[in-house]
Structure formats: C-alpha cells, structure tokens
Amino acid sequence: MITLYDIPTSTPNAPFSPNTWKTRYEQRLSLECHAPSGLKSSLCYARYCLNYKGLPYKTIWVEYPDIDRVCAGIGAPSSVKPNGKPGHTLPTIQDDSTGAVISDSFLIAEYLDKTYPDKPLFPARSRPLQAAFTSHFISSTIMPFRPFVMPAAGKLLNPPSEAYYRAMREETYGVKMEEITPKGEARVVEWKKFEDALTNVDKYIGEGRFMMGDTISFADFLIAALLMWGKVSFGTSSDEWKDMSRWNNGRWANLLQALEEYATVV
Ligand SMILES: N[C@@H](CCC(=O)N[C@@H](CS)C(=O)NCC(=O)O)C(=O)O
Numbered sequence: 001m002i003t004l005y006d007i008p009t010s011t012p013n014a015p016f017s018p019n020t021w022k023t024r025y026e027q028r029l030s031l032e033c034h035a036p037s038g039l040k041s042s043l044c045y046a047r048y049c050l051n052y053k054g055l056p057y058k059t060i061w062v063e064y065p066d067i068d069r070v071c072a073g074i075g076a077p078s079s080v081k082p083n084g085k086p087g088h089t090l091p092t093i094q095d096d097s098t099g100a101v102i103s104d105s106f107l108i109a110e111y112l113d114k115t116y117p118d119k120p121l122f123p124a125r126s127r128p129l130q131a132a133f134t135s136h137f138i139s140s141t142i143m144p145f146r147p148f149v150m151p152a153a154g155k156l157l158n159p160p161s162e163a164y165y166r167a168m169r170e171e172t173y174g175v176k177m178e179e180i181t182p183k184g185e186a187r188v189v190e191w192k193k194f195e196d197a198l199t200n201v202d203k204y205i206g207e208g209r210f211m212m213g214d215t216i217s218f219a220d221f222l223i224a225a226l227l228m229w230g231k232v233s234f235g236t237s238s239d240e241w242k243d244m245s246r247w248n249n250g251r252w253a254n255l256l257q258a259l260e261e262y263a264t265v266v
Contacts, residue, residue: 002057003094004046005071007064009156045105046091048221049112051262053119062090064157064164076101083172106134109218121218130218133204133211137219141197142226144190147173147180148240152233195247202248209258216259224259227252 050057062070071088079089092103095115102111109121122130154165154177166177173180182190201223205211211219227244234240245253256263 001096002050002055003060003096004050004057005060005062005067005090005092005094006047007090007161008061008158010158045218045221045225046093046108048224048259048262049105049109049121049218050093052121052216052221053112053116055112055116057093064161064168071103074101076103079103081168083168105222106131106218121221123212123215123217126212126217133219134222137201137222137226141194141201144194144197145226145230147182148191148194149230149233151177151181153229156233191243195243198244198247198252202251205251210255220255220259221262223252224256224263227256228263231256 060070067090068088071090071092074092074094076088076092076094078086081087081089089103091105091108092101093108093111094101095111098115100111100115102108110127113120113122113127150165150169154162154169157165169180170177181187208214210216211223230244231241
C-alpha cells in the first residue's frame with residue numbers, strides 16, 4: 001500500500017476536484033504527494049505516475065504549513081524548497097510494502113520503476129535522457145511560466161496554504177504576489193518567451209504523439225503536470241489557457257486529453 005500526500009484546494013468543483021480525488025483514491029493506497037493545489041492532482045507528477053502504473057494508493061491531504069511536520073513524522077528525506085532553502089517537499093510517497101519513503105517527483109518515478117517494473121516510466125533505458133530533459137524543462141519552461149501561474153494558483157488553496165504560499169513566493173520574488181506577473185509590454189515579451197519554450201519542446205517531440213513516439217513516459221507526465229497547472233489555475237475560459245491550447249497546433253490540449261485517463265482513473 002502506498003500513500004500519497006497531496007495539497008488540498010478550496011475549489012471542489014474545479015476540473016480536478018480535490019474531493020473527487022480524495023473519494024476516488026482514499027480506499028486505495030496511501031501515497032504522499034503535494035503539489036501546487038488544484039493542480040495538486042495536476043502538478044503532481046507522482047499521481048500521474050501511480051495512476052499510469054495502476055498501483056493502488058491512498059491520498060493524505062496536507063496543507064502547506066504542515067508539510068515539514070508531516071514529512072518529518074514519516075521520516076521523509078529533506079529536500080530543497082522552492083525558495084532554495086532546505087526542507088521537506090511534496091510529492092512524497094510512503095510505501096508500506098517496502099518501508100520506503102521517497103520525496104521528489106523524479107526520485108519517486110525511479111523508485112516506482114525499480115520496485116514495480118511493469119509499465120515503465122523510463123522505458124528502453126531512457127532514464128539518463130529523461131533526467132536531462134527534466135532538468136532542462138524545469139529551467140527553460142517551468143521557471144518562465146511560474147510568474148504567470150503562481151498568483152492564480154494561490155487562489156485555489158485553502159486559507160492556511162494560501163497565506164503560506166503567498167509569503168514564500170513574496171519572499172522569493174521580493175514583491176507582492178500581485179506584482180509577480182509582468183504587466184504591459186513586459187507581459188507580452190515574457191509570455192512569448194514561455195510560448196517559445198513550449199515550441200522548443202514541440203520540436204523535440206516532432207511527429208510523435210508522446211516524447212517517445214507512441215510510448216508514454218515520465219517526460220509526458222512532466223509536461224502534462226505543467227499544462228494542468230495552467231489549465232486548472234487560469235480556468236478553461238481564460239485567455240492564458242486558450243493561448244496554451246492553440247499553440248503548436250493544439251499539441252498541448254491534445255496531450256492532456258491523451259493522458260486524461262491517468263489523471264482521473266487508477
Ligand atoms: N523537485 C521537487 C519540487 C517539489 C516542491 O517544490 N514542492 C513544493 C510544492 S509545489 C513544496 O513541497 N513546497 C513546500 C514548501 O514550500 O514548504 C519535486 O519535483 O518533487
């Protein structure tokens with residue numbers, strides 16, 4: 001039995017409702033994953049990975065201010081928080097069958113493949129290349145996206161998490177949350193940089209449906225987690241999501257659609 005620790009949101013009717021997730025998975029295993037909120041289920045690559053592999057798990061919902069205490073309580077290894085300081089982060093999983101407690105999305109995927117080899121997340125010995133892509137994708141694509149999505153994402157959180165999330169981000173960026181997203185011409189320029197970053201990924205993928213052609217792998221869930229973060233935070237009728245869904249001939253909306261069964265069904 002695995003436990004995933006995930007962050008709850010205050011938007012039960014969001015496309016990926018925390019409550020829906022909770023009901024659906026609670027009787028399964030218990031895995032810990034956090035993730036920026038509504039995106040919780042979305043930015044949470046670990047959840048995609050568990051669902052893809054068809055592993056039973058349960059979810060424990062953890063508010064941001066409780067992450068350190070809860071993770072320390074299960075003996076989770078310390079990691080690096082988004083502000084660069086040492087501390088505990090989600091996703092974290094706890095696997096009762098082996099006693100393992102793993103933090104960090106990539107390490108969780110490695111552990112799951114090693115322990116449960118069916119439906120590999122790193123097929124055909126692709127782990128080294130996927131590690132390189134993950135590192136590149138975080139710096140080239142997730143980082144430029146963050147100033148746009150964070151203020152919207154914070155609004156999905158429950159009050160204790162929202163206050164924590166705001167304080168941490170304001171400390172990191174040195175401005176109020178409302179000032180993090182660029183405005184005016186700067187916004188146009190920075191949004192175009194994000195589009196260009198996704199266009200580069202589109203070129204990497206080329207003709208294939210997924211990063212490895214017809215074969216799903218961790219990289220697809222990494223990209224999908226970012227897309228879901230935007231879709232849930234901005235909302236499907238937002239200009240931001242409309243842009244993202246039409247870029248690269250609809251590749252990103254299509255990718256989410258293709259992976260939908262792993263976002264909602266174990
Ligand atoms: N590299 C890590 C990053 C995890 C991470 O930064 N998680 C955030 C939530 S999105 C967290 O747990 N933050 C805890 C905090 O800010 O105290 C991963 O992919 O698992």
